[in-house]
Amino acid sequence: MKAFTLCAMLLFATVATVAQNNTKALNITIFTEGKTPVEAATVELLRAKDSALLKTALSDKTGAAGWESVAAGTYMLRVSAVNFSTYFSAPFTTDGTMAVSLPAVTLLPQNATQMQGVTVTAKKPFIQKLSDRIVVNVESSIISAGSSALDVLERSPGVTVDQNDAISLRGRAGVIIMIDGKPTPMTGADLATYLRGLPSNAIERIDIITNPSARYEAAGNSGIIDIRMKKDQRMGANGTLTAGYGQGVYPKTNAGATYNYRNKKVNIFGNYNYNYRELLNHLFINRNFYDKGVFKGSDDKDNYAAFNINAHAVRAGVDFFPSKKTIVGFVVNSNFSTFARKAEIKTVVNDLQYNPNFSFVSLGTDDNKSDNTIANINFKHSFDSTGREISADVDYGVYNNHSLTRTASSFYNLNGTPKRDDDILDGDQTGKLILRTGKVDYVNPIKGGAKLEAGAKWSLVSSDNDAKFYNVFPSGSINDDTKTNRFYYKEYNNAGYLNVSKEYKKFNMQVGLRGEQTMVRTRQQKGAQAFKNDYFKLFPSAFFNYKLKEDQTLGVSVSRRIDRPGYSQLNPFLFQIDATIYSTGAPNLRPQMTWSYEASYTVKQLNFTLGYSRTTDPQNIVLSKILDVIPTFEIKPGQDSNITVQIPVNLQSSDYFGLTATTPIRISKWWNMVNNLNVFYNHFNGNLGGAQLNNGAPAANIRTTNNFTFKKGWQAELNANYNSGGRYGYMVARGQWALAAGVQKSVLEGKGTLRLNVSDIFWTNRPRAKVVYEGSYVENWHAFRESRVANISFTYRFGNSKVQAARRRTTASEEEARRAGN
Known part of the structure; x- marks a missing residue:
C-alpha cells in the first residue's frame, strides 16, 4: 500500500x-x-x-x-x-x-455542408455525451492502457459488474453487449472470460445507448453497450504496434498489431491481439439457514480462486468499391482462448448454537478451451446523393467450448481426523452453438426533411450441450446419472421494423414499430423432456426533441423492449461449485418485457435525463435450497443437508426511477473534467419458495474523469468513482469506491505513445452484499479482487496519416451473438 x-x-x-x-x-x-x-x-x-x-x-x-x-x-x-x-x-x-x-x-449545424478533403487523425475526449448515447473513447484514456475490456466497462459511466460477472447499466440488468454492432452470443461467466481476454488496445470506443430506436434489436431492458474494435481509416498503408505489461498480485501482458491498406478501389484490414492475465477472486461467505424462521444452522466459507486467461483475437476483412455508390465487404472475427482455474474453498459448518461442528475443504479446477469464429458478408448501395440507400448482411458463426472440471471435497472433524470419505466429482462438458442470420435495411429520405427507414431480419440459432459427470472412487470412476445430461436448443426469430423521422426548424421527431416472431424448441436427454414456446411481440418507440434556444434542447422518448433468456440460462445442467453449492439453468425461464420512458434536457454540453421503466417477469439469479428446485437430488450419508443452488428465475415485476447528469467542466486551459452522476431507485416484487419480496432501495453512481494537458507531449489523467450499492432482487449491495491515475508521453515525433497508470490505487473497490430470503436464508459476502494493477504500455503508429471517412458495420447477428454464452 x-x-x-x-x-x-x-x-x-x-x-x-x-x-x-x-x-x-x-x-x-x-x-x-x-x-x-x-x-x-x-x-x-x-x-x-x-x-x-x-x-x-x-x-x-x-x-x-x-x-x-x-x-x-x-x-x-x-x-x-x-x-x-x-x-x-x-x-x-x-x-x-x-x-x-x-x-x-x-461552428455550423451538424447537417450543414462540411469542409471537403481535410481529414486528420486526432484524439477525442475520453467521455463524450452525444444526443442519443454516451461514447467512451478508449484510445483517449491513459488509465485504460494495459487493461482488459471488462476493466474498461467497469470504469464507464453507469456500468457496474456484480459478483456473478453480470453487467448492468444505470442500476438495471438486461443490458445488450455488442461487438462491432452485433450482440455477442456470450453472457455471464463466458462473456466475462471473453472480455477479460480482450485487451483495451484492440478497442476504439464503447457506445452506451440507453433507449435505442426500432432499428436496433428489441432486446435490452436497460439498453445497449456496443464495443467498437479498431479499424484504421487512413489512406495508403498504415497500422499500429502495441505492447504492455501489468502487475497486480499476479502479472499480465498484452500485445497487438493492426494493419490497413486503403485506396479508391479496395480497403484491406486486419488485426491480431494477444492477452495473458493472471487474476484472483478471494470470496468470503457467511450462510444462515432457517425453516419458517427457525434457525437450522450456518457455515462460513473462505474461497480463494486464482485463474489465468490466454486469449488470441484475430480480425480480417476487405471492402471493395466497385463504384462510388456501392460497397461489398467481407469480415471474419475469431477468438481462441484457454481458461484455467484453481480454487480452494475452506468451509466451517456451525451447529445450532453457532459453534463449529465440522469442516471440509473443496479443491476445484477448471481447464476450459473455446474457439469462436463468425464470418460476415455485407453490401451497401447508395442510389443518389439524397441519402437513399440499401444495405444487407449475412452472418454465419460457430462457437465451440470444451471444459474439464474436478471438485474434490475432504471432510474433517474438529480434531482434524477424517469425518467421512472424500467426495470427488469429475466433469467433461462440450458445447457447440451455430448461428445463421441475415438482415436488410433501407433508408429513403422524403421531401421536407422527413426520412423513412425499413428493414427485416431472420435468424436460426441451434446449440448442442453435452455434459458427463463421474463420481470418483479409489476403485475407479462411475457415471453420475443424476447430473449427466444432454441439452438441445433451437430458436427461430423473424423481425421487421419501420421508422419515420421528420425535422422541423425548432424540433424533430421519430416514431418506429418493430415486430418480432420467436419460436423456441428445447429437448434434454435426461427424462426425454421437451419444451416449446412460440410468441409474437410488437415493440413501438417514439422520440421527440424540441430546441428551446440555440444551446438548449428538451427531449422525450418511449420504447418497449424484451430480454430473452441467454442460451446457457436455459441449460438444465447441474454444476458443482463445492460440496454445498451448485448452479443450474431453467428451461422454462420466460423473457422479460420492459416499457422505458425518458425525458432529457441539454444546455450547452450539460445533459440531464430523467428515466422510468417497468419490467414484467424480470430475470434474476437467486439462491434456493436445492431440494426445493431438484427434489430428486441425492444427499449422501453424513453430508451437510444445507445445500443451495444458484438458478435464474422470473420475479413478478420491477420498477426503476433514475436521474442521470453528464457535466463537462473546463477548470483551466490545461485541466478538463467530465462528471457523471446517476441516482436511481429500484423496486422489486416477487416470491421464491414463500419468501415474499416487495422492497426497493435508492442508490448512486458518481464518476469524475480529469484530463491534464501539458507541454512537450505530456498528459495525465485522474479518475475517481463511487458506487453506493443498491437493491438487485433479493440482494442488497454495499458501497465501494476507487481512484486511478496515469501519465502519458508522446515520443518519436508523435508516432509513439508511452503510458503508465495505476488502477484502484488504494485497493478499495471491494464488492460486499447481503442476501435475505425472509424466514428461509440469509447470506453475507464480501470479496477481494485484483482491481489494483500497475500498467505500462507502448504504442507505435506507422504509415500515412490522411483519413478516409469511416464505414460503420452493423452485421446481422447482433442479438444472437450476445446470448450464446447464457
Missing part, C-alpha cells in the same frame, strides 16, 4: 510541477452562426505535418479556449461540439515567444 501511495503522490507532484512551467498563450473563440458562444467545445491542437495530437482544451462560457504554452512550429486546429459539424482550421505558424490570437471560429 505504501508503495502505491508514494507512486500516486509522485504522480501528482509531477503534474503540479509541469503545470507551473506554462507561460505563453494561444487563444481562439468559438461561436454559433447566431454569434452565441459555444461552451465546452473540444479544441485540439494538431501538428500540421502529420496531424499528431499535441494538446486538448474545452471552451469556457465565453467560447474561449487556448493553451498557456505552445512551442514554435506549424499547427492546425480541430474543433468539435455536440450537434455541430467538425471544424478544421487552415495551418498556422507561431514562433513560440509571442501570444497568438486566432480568428474566431463559427
Whole structure:
C-alpha cells in the first residue's frame, strides 16, 4: 500500500510541477452562426505535418479556449461540439515567444455542408455525451492502457459488474453487449472470460445507448453497450504496434498489431491481439439457514480462486468499391482462448448454537478451451446523393467450448481426523452453438426533411450441450446419472421494423414499430423432456426533441423492449461449485418485457435525463435450497443437508426511477473534467419458495474523469468513482469506491505513445452484499479482487496519416451473438 501511495503522490507532484512551467498563450473563440458562444467545445491542437495530437482544451462560457504554452512550429486546429459539424482550421505558424490570437471560429449545424478533403487523425475526449448515447473513447484514456475490456466497462459511466460477472447499466440488468454492432452470443461467466481476454488496445470506443430506436434489436431492458474494435481509416498503408505489461498480485501482458491498406478501389484490414492475465477472486461467505424462521444452522466459507486467461483475437476483412455508390465487404472475427482455474474453498459448518461442528475443504479446477469464429458478408448501395440507400448482411458463426472440471471435497472433524470419505466429482462438458442470420435495411429520405427507414431480419440459432459427470472412487470412476445430461436448443426469430423521422426548424421527431416472431424448441436427454414456446411481440418507440434556444434542447422518448433468456440460462445442467453449492439453468425461464420512458434536457454540453421503466417477469439469479428446485437430488450419508443452488428465475415485476447528469467542466486551459452522476431507485416484487419480496432501495453512481494537458507531449489523467450499492432482487449491495491515475508521453515525433497508470490505487473497490430470503436464508459476502494493477504500455503508429471517412458495420447477428454464452 505504501508503495502505491508514494507512486500516486509522485504522480501528482509531477503534474503540479509541469503545470507551473506554462507561460505563453494561444487563444481562439468559438461561436454559433447566431454569434452565441459555444461552451465546452473540444479544441485540439494538431501538428500540421502529420496531424499528431499535441494538446486538448474545452471552451469556457465565453467560447474561449487556448493553451498557456505552445512551442514554435506549424499547427492546425480541430474543433468539435455536440450537434455541430467538425471544424478544421487552415495551418498556422507561431514562433513560440509571442501570444497568438486566432480568428474566431463559427461552428455550423451538424447537417450543414462540411469542409471537403481535410481529414486528420486526432484524439477525442475520453467521455463524450452525444444526443442519443454516451461514447467512451478508449484510445483517449491513459488509465485504460494495459487493461482488459471488462476493466474498461467497469470504469464507464453507469456500468457496474456484480459478483456473478453480470453487467448492468444505470442500476438495471438486461443490458445488450455488442461487438462491432452485433450482440455477442456470450453472457455471464463466458462473456466475462471473453472480455477479460480482450485487451483495451484492440478497442476504439464503447457506445452506451440507453433507449435505442426500432432499428436496433428489441432486446435490452436497460439498453445497449456496443464495443467498437479498431479499424484504421487512413489512406495508403498504415497500422499500429502495441505492447504492455501489468502487475497486480499476479502479472499480465498484452500485445497487438493492426494493419490497413486503403485506396479508391479496395480497403484491406486486419488485426491480431494477444492477452495473458493472471487474476484472483478471494470470496468470503457467511450462510444462515432457517425453516419458517427457525434457525437450522450456518457455515462460513473462505474461497480463494486464482485463474489465468490466454486469449488470441484475430480480425480480417476487405471492402471493395466497385463504384462510388456501392460497397461489398467481407469480415471474419475469431477468438481462441484457454481458461484455467484453481480454487480452494475452506468451509466451517456451525451447529445450532453457532459453534463449529465440522469442516471440509473443496479443491476445484477448471481447464476450459473455446474457439469462436463468425464470418460476415455485407453490401451497401447508395442510389443518389439524397441519402437513399440499401444495405444487407449475412452472418454465419460457430462457437465451440470444451471444459474439464474436478471438485474434490475432504471432510474433517474438529480434531482434524477424517469425518467421512472424500467426495470427488469429475466433469467433461462440450458445447457447440451455430448461428445463421441475415438482415436488410433501407433508408429513403422524403421531401421536407422527413426520412423513412425499413428493414427485416431472420435468424436460426441451434446449440448442442453435452455434459458427463463421474463420481470418483479409489476403485475407479462411475457415471453420475443424476447430473449427466444432454441439452438441445433451437430458436427461430423473424423481425421487421419501420421508422419515420421528420425535422422541423425548432424540433424533430421519430416514431418506429418493430415486430418480432420467436419460436423456441428445447429437448434434454435426461427424462426425454421437451419444451416449446412460440410468441409474437410488437415493440413501438417514439422520440421527440424540441430546441428551446440555440444551446438548449428538451427531449422525450418511449420504447418497449424484451430480454430473452441467454442460451446457457436455459441449460438444465447441474454444476458443482463445492460440496454445498451448485448452479443450474431453467428451461422454462420466460423473457422479460420492459416499457422505458425518458425525458432529457441539454444546455450547452450539460445533459440531464430523467428515466422510468417497468419490467414484467424480470430475470434474476437467486439462491434456493436445492431440494426445493431438484427434489430428486441425492444427499449422501453424513453430508451437510444445507445445500443451495444458484438458478435464474422470473420475479413478478420491477420498477426503476433514475436521474442521470453528464457535466463537462473546463477548470483551466490545461485541466478538463467530465462528471457523471446517476441516482436511481429500484423496486422489486416477487416470491421464491414463500419468501415474499416487495422492497426497493435508492442508490448512486458518481464518476469524475480529469484530463491534464501539458507541454512537450505530456498528459495525465485522474479518475475517481463511487458506487453506493443498491437493491438487485433479493440482494442488497454495499458501497465501494476507487481512484486511478496515469501519465502519458508522446515520443518519436508523435508516432509513439508511452503510458503508465495505476488502477484502484488504494485497493478499495471491494464488492460486499447481503442476501435475505425472509424466514428461509440469509447470506453475507464480501470479496477481494485484483482491481489494483500497475500498467505500462507502448504504442507505435506507422504509415500515412490522411483519413478516409469511416464505414460503420452493423452485421446481422447482433442479438444472437450476445446470448450464446447464457
